[in-house]
Amino acid sequence: MKYMLLIYSNEESWAGLTAEQREGLARSHEELMHELTEQGMLVSAAGLADPITTRTVSVRGDTLTTTDGPYAEAKEHLAGFYLVECDDIDQAIDYAARMPDAKYLAVEVRPVMDSSGLEM
Structure with a gap:
């Protein structure tokens, strides 16, 4: 089953990171990918x-x-995504929790629908 892991950020959380933290964030994404x-x-x-x-x-x-x-008038914005093939939503949640962005704001996990409807 496919899951979209949606990475959220905002200007303040990004501006609050040191150069070292930003490098660590990028490194963590490279390792996870x-x-x-x-x-x-x-x-x-x-x-x-x-x-x-x-x-x-x-x-x-x-x-x-x-x-x-x-569209939304909000501080948070969609910063990136991963589309992953997982056994179930719990496995997708585990990977979302490993994303460094989850420590700063949020990562949303959503099942992806195929042309016949929700893959459940």
Whole structure:
């Protein structure tokens, strides 16, 4: 079953990290991605560009609207993701807990739906 591990961050938590902590965070991600790849569990992973580059698109009737920034007015933003193939949600939660970002803000674990519906 596939799970999306969504990494959340905010400007204050990132700004509060020392250079050493940022390097440690990057190193931890490299180690985790290496482990998941070796185990054949990593489907995809990426960091996301700064929220200032985000555009939110909506269509109402025939009117297309785009706005700058993420849709939600919140301090937190989606910073990156891992798409992993796990045996169950508990295994996905274990990997999410090992992400260094979980110590600073949060990592959300979500089952991924296939074309026939929720893989449960």
